[in-house]
Amino acid sequence: MVRNNIFDVIVVGAGSMGMAAGYFLAKRGVKTLLIDSFDPPHHNGSHHGSTRIIRHAYGEGSQYVPLLLRAQVLWEQLEKESNTTLFEKTGVLGIGPRDSAFINETIESANTHGLPLNVMSSTEMMEKWTGLNVPNHFVGCYEPLSGILYSEKCIEVYRELALNYNASYLPHTNVVDIQGEEDRVSIKTNSGDYYAKKVIVTAGAWTSKLLHSLELPLQPTRKTFAWFETKTDEYTMTNFPAFFFDAEEGKYYGFPNMNGDGLKIGRHDGGKKINPDDEKEPFGIDPADEGDVRQFLNVYMPNASGALKDGKVCMYTLTPDEHFIVDHHPIDENIIIAAGFSGHGFKFSSVMGEVLSQLAIDGETEHDISLFRLNRFIH
Secondary structure: OOOEEEEEEEEEEOHHHHHHHHHHHHHHHHHHHHHOOOOOOOOOOOOOEEEEEOOOOOOOOHHHHHHHHHHHHHHHHHHHHHOOOOOOOOHHHHHEOOOOHHHHHHHHHHHOOOOOEEEEEEEHHHOOOOOOOOOEEEEEEEEEEEEEHHHHHHHHHHHHHHHHOOOOEEOOOOOOEEEEEEOOOOEEEOOOOEEEEEEEEEOOHHHHHHHHHHHHOOOEEHHHHHHHEOHHHEEOOOOOOEEEEEEEEEEEEOOOOOOOOOEEEEEEOEEEOOOOOOOOOOOOOOOOHHHHHHHHHHHHHHHHOOOHHHHEEEEEEEEEOOOOOEEEOOOOEEEEEEOOOOOOOOHHHHHHHEEEEEEEHHHHOOOOOOOOOHHOOOO
């Protein structure tokens, strides 16, 4: 129950970035309202599936590295504050051809920022991790200090702490309209109207619909991932790292067998464009949902291609260049937009919570977010 309808900051979309922003705002004593159409963590967006990789040496661009290092610090601080395990230091192994731009940018970003990264030949990788089958012309880059985040648990902790810091929360509430007024923003919902000095819109796949006049270039895409029984213990969390492949067949990522759940595998590229309001086609309706990742395992990790244990569907919401959008609304400075994170964004949600809270409270952030400016799409 929300007893008031006037706030300092309203966060529209309380998923990964939104819930983190709510935590940082409330912790600074800001009167905060979080609104979400569902009740995060949930299975309707992009954050479910238990786990996400956090890498520091970054194939998407070395500009991300300072944000990643800050994100890692904030995740570890959150673990201490909540007394909850949120991060597993499994290491992360990237594999691809010697001429892979992604692999080479990963190596370059490690060199630029002085990050520990072990570049390995295919023979060295297969000696260290016997569950791998790697072509001779592939190289690996192993980052020992990175690993895995428990994504849904992270959101649960942020929610609990935000509420402890007196944030208000409206789950199962649909935002119908967002309108800037002279010195505030009004939020019209299916349960009433709310007002704030600042509004942060972090609504994932629904962001472009809520801010339809901007025609944001955000494309929701159906993605799938699956867990497979492993035929040996070569792939357990103590023996095997999280991984990503830039292979000829496509870009794949995965996780070791954690707690007996099976090895988790997904494909990063490709996917079917969707409307986020349409009912999602369940896993397995397309034979490629299982077939694609199983074919990958048969080639590169044959002992992990056991029985299918589970499969899930989620959404990526991507910009054309696959970099994020984090910026003030081009017309109304009281509206802050954060979108386009899917595919590689979850690991940043801790630092993005800090960034968004600073933008809302201070009007600027100490972090370099110039890569994410909206004017690259809207002039």
